[in-house]
Amino acid sequence: xxxxxxxxxxxxxxxxxxxxxxxxxxxxxxxxxxxxxxxxxxxxxxxxxxxxxxxxxxxxxxxxxxxxxxxxxxxxxxxxxxxxxxxxxxxxxxxxxxxxxxxxxxx
Amino acid sequence: xxxxxxxxxxxxxxxxxxxxxxxxxxxxxxxxxxxxxxxxxxxxxxxxxxxxxxxxxxxxxxxxxxxxxxxxxxxxxxxxxxxxxxxxxxxxxxxxxxxxxxxxxxxxxxxxxxxxxxxxxx
Numbered sequence: 001x002x003x004x005x006x007x008x009x010x011x012x013x014x015x016x017x018x019x020x021x022x023x024x025x026x027x028x029x030x031x032x033x034x035x036x037x038x039x040x041x042x043x044x045x046x047x048x049x050x051x052x053x054x055x056x057x058x059x060x061x062x063x064x065x066x067x068x069x070x071x072x073x074x075x076x077x078x079x080x081x082x083x084x085x086x087x088x089x090x091x092x093x094x095x096x097x098x099x100x101x102x103x104x105x106x107x
Numbered sequence: 108x109x110x111x112x113x114x115x116x117x118x119x120x121x122x123x124x125x126x127x128x129x130x131x132x133x134x135x136x137x138x139x140x141x142x143x144x145x146x147x148x149x150x151x152x153x154x155x156x157x158x159x160x161x162x163x164x165x166x167x168x169x170x171x172x173x174x175x176x177x178x179x180x181x182x183x184x185x186x187x188x189x190x191x192x193x194x195x196x197x198x199x200x201x202x203x204x205x206x207x208x209x210x211x212x213x214x215x216x217x218x219x220x221x222x223x224x225x226x227x228x229x
Binding site: 001031032034036038042043044045046049050053055087089091092094095096097098099100101 | 142144151152153154157168169170171204211212213214215216217218219220221222
């Protein structure tokens with residue numbers, strides 16, 4: 001199985017900050033990577049697919065990049081509603097695998 | 108509006124069985140692959156498995172942790188997805204989400220239900 005490793009596992013930031021979360025795959029996955037946002041007690045919400053394609057309705061302050069093994073999710077100007085846990089997932093091969101999550105907290 | 112509503116969760120003893128359902132609406136269910144994903148309390152997301160659509164013979168894929176114990180099926184006439192869980196273990200305790208997969212070079216998960224909690228305990 002492909003292992004997905006996110007960094008950092010958690011960190012604190014302030015509204016208005018620019019933040020970047022990294023996801024690394026244990027082997028190449030081309031651009032078959034999605035990013036999800038999850039708030040406590042809620043289902044995950046798709047933000048980005050194909051590594052850099054913004055899902056319809058997602059604010060443009062979210063962006064994704066990367067291919068192969070290294071990927072990033074960037075939030076250009078943090079809003080209060082962005083404090084949540086973020087997961088990457090590869091859909092290149094089975095079994096599908098997720099990163100362990102990155103919890104973004106208010107500083 | 109895409110809606111996915113899971114049901115069937117509850118408390119079950121180790122070794123027992125449970126069947127989860129997911130009712131879909133707001134899209135052409137039969138066109139899409141469908142997945143189950145679970146989340147143990149306070150933990151991350153774990154992919155459980157997938158059923159493909161009729162065009163792909165309803166074939167399935169499973170995580171190693173559930174293969175041979177869990178079975179995914181669907182009824183396109185009822186716009187419903189199912190997860191039959193047998194030989195349940197305490198480590199199967201989790202919120203179970205159904206999720207729709209859409210295609211763009213490959214199948215990615217774009218909509219998720221609200222989840223149903225399964226607790227395996229004596």
